Amino acid sequence: MSIPAVARDEASEEFFDGTAAGVYLIRRCEPHGHASKPQALQCSVCASEDLRWEPSSGEARLVSWAVLPPPASSVVAVAELKEGPWMWAALLCDDPAVLQEGMALRVAFERPPGSEAIPVLVPAGA
Amino acid sequence: MAAPKSRRPVIAGLGMTEMGAIYGRNAASFAREAIRLAVADAGLQLGDVDGLLTSNGTSGGVGLGLQRELGLRDLRLLSEMQGYGSTAGSMVQFASMAVQSGMAEVVVCVFADAPLRPGRSAGDVYGARRRNANPVAPDRPAEPPKPTLHGWSGLTISAGAIGANTLYALAARRHMNRFGTTSEDFGAIAVAQRAWAAMNPAAAKRDPITLEDHKSSRVIADPFRLLDCCLVSNGGVAVVVTTEARAADLCQPPVHVNGWAQCHPGRLFEHDEEFGLVTGAALSGPQALSMACVKLDDVDVAQIYDCYTYTVLVSLEDYGFCAKGEGGAFVSTGGQIGPGGRLKLNTGGGQLSSFYMWGFTPLTEAIIQVRGQGGERQVERHDVALVSGNGGILDHHATLVLGTGPA
Numbered sequence: 001m002s003i004p005a006v007a008r009d010e011a012s013e014e015f016f017d018g019t020a021a022g023v024y025l026i027r028r029c030e031p032h033g034h035a036s037k038p039q040a041l042q043c044s045v046c047a048s049e050d051l052r053w054e055p056s057s058g059e060a061r062l063v064s065w066a067v068l069p070p071p072a073s074s075v076v077a078v079a080e081l082k083e084g085p086w087m088w089a090a091l092l093c094d095d096p097a098v099l100q101e102g103m104a105l106r107v108a109f110e111r112p113p114g115s116e117a118i119p120v121l122v123p124a125g126a
Numbered sequence: 127m128a129a130p131k132s133r134r135p136v137i138a139g140l141g142m143t144e145m146g147a148i149y150g151r152n153a154a155s156f157a158r159e160a161i162r163l164a165v166a167d168a169g170l171q172l173g174d175v176d177g178l179l180t181s182n183g184t185s186g187g188v189g190l191g192l193q194r195e196l197g198l199r200d201l202r203l204l205s206e207m208q209g210y211g212s213t214a215g216s217m218v219q220f221a222s223m224a225v226q227s228g229m230a231e232v233v234v235c236v237f238a239d240a241p242l243r244p245g246r247s248a249g250d251v252y253g254a255r256r257r258n259a260n261p262v263a264p265d266r267p268a269e270p271p272k273p274t275l276h277g278w279s280g281l282t283i284s285a286g287a288i289g290a291n292t293l294y295a296l297a298a299r300r301h302m303n304r305f306g307t308t309s310e311d312f313g314a315i316a317v318a319q320r321a322w323a324a325m326n327p328a329a330a331k332r333d334p335i336t337l338e339d340h341k342s343s344r345v346i347a348d349p350f351r352l353l354d355c356c357l358v359s360n361g362g363v364a365v366v367v368t369t370e371a372r373a374a375d376l377c378q379p380p381v382h383v384n385g386w387a388q389c390h391p392g393r394l395f396e397h398d399e400e401f402g403l404v405t406g407a408a409l410s411g412p413q414a415l416s417m418a419c420v421k422l423d424d425v426d427v428a429q430i431y432d433c434y435t436y437t438v439l440v441s442l443e444d445y446g447f448c449a450k451g452e453g454g455a456f457v458s459t460g461g462q463i464g465p466g467g468r469l470k471l472n473t474g475g476g477q478l479s480s481f482y483m484w485g486f487t488p489l490t491e492a493i494i495q496v497r498g499q500g501g502e503r504q505v506e507r508h509d510v511a512l513v514s515g516n517g518g519i520l521d522h523h524a525t526l527v528l529g530t531g532p533a
Contacts, residue, residue, distance in 0.1 A: 006284050009277035037396065039278045044394045064303065064402060066295035067348035068286060076286040076347075078296055084397040088285045096348075101303040115273055118284050 003090060005115030012038075014053050019117035024058050024107045026085055027051040035083040044085075057082045058107040060121065067096045077121050079105050091121040098123075132371035134532050135222035136380035139168030139234075139366030140493050145481040146330045147242055148360045154187040156362030157238035158196060164234060164364035169377035172196055175366075177203030177230035179217045183239025183484060184251060188362075192236070202230040210517025211431055212388065212406075213237070214485025215524025219386040221367035231372060237486045238362030248358035249346070252290045290433070291355065293519040295347035298436035300402030302349060304451070309349055311454035312435035313340035316353045316478055318457070318464030319432065323475025325465070325503035330357055331479040354435045356477035363486035365493065370532065381496045385418025385527030387411075393521070405437075406523025407444035407514055418510070418527035422446050425527075426507040427495045428469060429488030431516040432476040441514055442471075470495075470505040485515035485524065496528050 008016040015038045018025035027036040029043035030050040036042075042049045060079035063086060068074050077091035092108070093099065104124035109117040141163025143156050157180070165172055175198055182188045189206050192198075203224050209216045214237060221233035241251040275283050282288050301307050317337055323329035335353065343352035373380040389406030393399055415422060422445065430445075432438045439453040447469060448456035457463055463471045474480045474491035481487060492511040494500050500508075513526040527533075 004275055004284050005273035006275045006280040007273040007277075012277040012281070035396075044396055064296045064300040066292050066299060066350075067345075068292070069345045069348070072286060074286045076288065076292050076296065078395075078401075080397060086395040086399065088282055088288065090284070090286045101300070118281070 003110045003112045003115075003118050003120065005112045006118055008116055016116040018053070018055065019109055019119055022109055022117075023055045024081070024087070024119050025053045026056045026081065026083055028054045035085055037085040037087070056107070059124070060087065060105045060107060062091075062099060062101060062103045062105055064101070065091055065096070065099055075099070079121050087119070089119050089121045093123055131532070132369060133226050133228065134370040135225050135367055135383040136370050136373045137218070137365050137383060137493055137528070138368045138373040138376050138378055138380055139164040139170065140378075140490065141165070141167055141364040142328065142490060143362045145328065145359045145361030145483065149242070149244055151240060151360070152187055153183060153185045153238040153240045153362070154192065154195065156240060156360065157188045157192055157236050157364070160238060160362035160364035161192070161196060161234050161236050164366050167378060168366045168368070170232060170366065172198065174232050175234050176201055177221065177224055177233030179203070179221060179233065179235045180206050181208070181213045181217060181235070181237040181484070182206070183237065184241045185239050188236065188238045203233055209522045209524065211433060211485050212515040212517040212522035212524035214489045215386070215513060215515035215526050216388060218365065218367060218383060218489065218526055219388070219524065222383045222386065225367055225369050231368060233367045234364055235367065236362065236364040237483055239483070240360040241358055242360045249291070251358050290519070291347040291350060294434050294436065295350045297402035297520060298349050298434065301436065301440055304403060305454065307439065307454035309341070309351070310337060311439060311458050312349075312354050313337045314458045315432070315435040315438050315463070316340050318467070319472050319476045320479045321464045322473050322503055323479035325501070326474045326480055327501075329475040329480035330359065331475070350434060350436075353478075356433045357479070357482045359481040359483065361481060361483060363483045363490055365489065379497045379530070381493050382529045382532050383526065384529045384533035385414040385416070385420070385525075387413035387417065387525050389523045390521060401520070403440075404450070405440055405444050405516065405520050407441045407516075407525065410523050410525040411445040414525040414527050417533070418529065419533045420510050420527060424510050425512045426470065426510050427473060427492065427505050428471050428512045429492045430472060430514045431485065431488055432472055432478050433516065435478065437516055438472065441516065445512065445514070465503070473500065473503050473505060485517075488513050488515065489526070492526070492528050496530055
């Protein structure tokens with residue numbers, strides 16, 4: 001499978017700086033330290049707009065997945081980061097039959113030609 | 127403030143164009159025909175219309191311009207509405223409030239779409255931008271391609287063909303994992319609805335299917351197979367909403383709009399999110415039933431939005447036809463759904479087997495059944511109909527309770 005190229009825009013600049021350094025950044029609110037998705041415009045818990053960027057652990061648990069038949073032959077997954085936010089990403093695994101809800105995953109990065117580094121999910125042991 | 131009895135809202139007209147792979151017409155053309163049919167069905171003239179609510183599908187062109195195209199003057203209500211699959215329900219709700227309040231007298235709600243073109247697959251219409259949106263020619267590796275995907279949306283798309291099929295497949299898989307729901311359970315819904323469709327002259331797919339057919343249909347986005355997915359249709363539907371008093375002199379048996387509610391969960395997609403497990407039917411269902419002064423047991427016929435088989439299953443749970451998590455066992459129990467079953471569910475074949483006019487598919491069949499005009503598929507008791515509309519990726523929900531008489 002191949003990951004398509006993605007370009008940054010103003011809103012995603014810091015995030016892609018993070019992926020270039022091999023880090024999946026999330027947002028933390030200054031008032032309480034609640035975690036939110038990188039796309040969040042305000043804290044998902046307290047609605048504060050005072051958000052800082054913070055590296056996530058890159059550790060995640062599988063929430064759900066869909067297996068696309070050929071020619072895509074890929075797995076699209078939703079995973080929950082250890083910090084709480086969910087992420088959508090391609091899940092790289094040889095045999096979708098082994099996938100289970102809750103299984104441990106980690107964030108890795110693919111670098112398609114001409115693209116920002118794109119987060120993907122891989123089994124934690126891989 | 128309760129509306130005077132005479133101003134209670136009713137659906138008095140229904141217009142349906144030919145539907146399916148009908149080419150050479152745009153959506154506005156279907157919309158105009160549907161409106162003319164609905165007005166005539168009610169026994170009204172176009173000049174009687176003083177309110178118009180419009181809903182676009184994917185192909186566009188069904189909007190405010192319809193007023194002038196149809197020569198409708200001095201409208202007292204005119205708006206485009208959008209809640210995806212919940213729009214039909216929301217339109218009837220808005221129209222009902224408008225006639226109840228006296229703001230307008232005869233409100234037409236219309237949806238039309240013409241996404242199908244010769245040689246274009248149904249999957250391409252709602253699908254997804256392909257993951258190989260930016261293919262690299264293998265013999266020219268030197269020049270990296272310019273990305274066509276940008277920012278957050280690009281990031282989501284890069285996860286792999288993020289379209290309705292994939293996102294609903296993620297929702298369905300979560301339900302399967304959590305509750306043990308199986309693909310065969312989904313198949314039971316497809317089979318039952320096809321059996322109803324066999325009795326619906328307006329249905330596109332009328333040949334019976336079996337669980338084996340479902341199991342052997344091609345994978346679209348696992349866990350979904352072809353027979354889990356709705357059709358894509360060209361066509362248009364319109365309904366006329368007016369007052370009980372006005373409808374008394376008109377042609378059709380009035381269909382009373384007795385209860386309505388919406389729910390838009392606004393999911394944040396983080397820890398403990400109920401995505402895939404619970405829909406907006408859980409809140410909008412009880413509220414609409416309560417407004418109509420009926421209980422779930424009183425529902426004679428249920429028209430449940432069925433963009434996918436799974437959507438029916440999870441909605442049945444949320445409305446309370448069975449307990450949460452037991453939808454699979456419920457639909458797979460012999461004699462439960464399908465013609466002759468205890469629950470009269472999606473009696474026209476639904477979006478899976480008849481035609482796909484977003485929320486107007488379940489709404490249309492509910493109107494036909496409440497009127498008693500279902501022909502071969504007419505259910506015996508049809509005093510109370512539940513209609514569900516589901517939009518986005520389980521993001522928007524509208525519920526209607528219709529009846530032969532007032533609440």
